[in-house]
Amino acid sequence: AQSVTQLGSHVSVSEGALVLLRCNYSSSVPPYLFWYVQYPNQGLQLLLKYTTGATLVKGINGFEAEFKKSETSFHLTKPSAHMSDAAEYFCAVTSPGGDKIIFGKGTRLHILP
Amino acid sequence: DGGITQSPKYLFRKEGQNVTLSCEQNLNHDAMYWYRQDPGQGLRLIYYSQIVNDFQKGDIAEGYSVSREKKESFPLTVTSAQKNPTAFYLCASKIGGIGQPQHFGDGTRLSIL
Numbered sequence: 001a002q003s004v005t006q007l008g009s010h011v012s013v014s015e016g017a018l019v020l021l022r023c024n025y026s027s028s029v030p031p032y033l034f035w036y037v038q039y040p041n042q043g044l045q046l047l048l049k050y051t052t053g054a055t056l057v058k059g060i061n062g063f064e065a066e067f068k069k070s071e072t073s074f075h076l077t078k079p080s081a082h083m084s085d086a087a088e089y090f091c092a093v094t095s096p097g098g099d100k101i102i103f104g105k106g107t108r109l110h111i112l113p
Numbered sequence: 114d115g116g117i118t119q120s121p122k123y124l125f126r127k128e129g130q131n132v133t134l135s136c137e138q139n140l141n142h143d144a145m146y147w148y149r150q151d152p153g154q155g156l157r158l159i160y161y162s163q164i165v166n167d168f169q170k171g172d173i174a175e176g177y178s179v180s181r182e183k184k185e186s187f188p189l190t191v192t193s194a195q196k197n198p199t200a201f202y203l204c205a206s207k208i209g210g211i212g213q214p215q216h217f218g219d220g221t222r223l224s225i226l
Contacts, residue, residue, distance in 0.1 A: 009153065032212035043117075043203055043217030044156075051212045090155065098211030099144070099163060100171075105155035 002027050002093050004104035012110040019063075019078040021107050023091030026072065032094040033074045034101065035065055039087045047089075050074065061085070086111045115140045119204050119218035125226050126191070126198060134189045134221045136204035145187035146205040146215060149173060156203065162187055163209075191223065199225050 007022040025031055032051050036044040048059025055067040065076045074091060091104040117138045126132045136145065144163045148156040158171030162181040176195025181187055187206075191198045201222050205215040 034214055036217075041201075041220070041222070043119075043219045044205075044215075045217070046214045049212075049214050094212060100146075100158065100161065101215055103156045105153065 002102045006104035014112045019081045021076040023074045025093045034092040036090045117218035124223045129193045138206045142206035143209040147189045148203045150201040
């Protein structure tokens with residue numbers, strides 16, 4: 001069965017520091033993977049997606065993620081954190097039939113001044 | 114601009130009442146979804162629909178009902194059988210095909226009076 005585990009429900013980084021949000025997945029088929037961001041009282045916005053091909057995926061707002069099949073990971077990074085990056089981040093994987101998306105429980109990112 | 118519109122933004126329900134949350138999309142997407150979001154629990158799937166006049170139960174369908182009479186619309190009714198309806202409800206849609214991301218509305222926050 002498909003599942004997603006996000007390590008750390010809360011992560012704090014200083015402004016200007018590296019952002020690393022961890023995501024591990026379990027999938028019975030080649031996975032399609034996503035990262036979404038949610039600001040307070042808003043819906044989810046797609047940051048980036050991995051389908052096939054290049055394993056390093058670039059998204060919006062300077063974020064990128066690397067698909068590592070051997071480690072079943074899809075960690076999200078950004079070289080330099082900005083105050084505006086404070087939000088909740090969700091990693092997700094497509095169900096085997098492609099009709100649903102399974103979400104992780106989310107990681108809230110705090111940016112320290 | 115194309116997008117997903119959820120209304121109202123805030124909704125209050127008295128004990129024993131049914132309430133209906135609206136979700137409309139003009140993206141010409143085939144599939145639509147309803148999620149419930151509670152703090153620390155991520156997104157839980159309530160119902161989804163891949164074509165008009167057809168829908169499937171998600172993980173927490175009890176106490177909820179839906180209809181899909183038009184491609185653009187997927188209203189969710191929270192019935193009096195749902196004993197703990199206070200939550201943030203998110204509607205999403207996606208185009209057909211495996212690996213396509215879901216697009217989200219801005220949510221409806223439901224509270225019990």
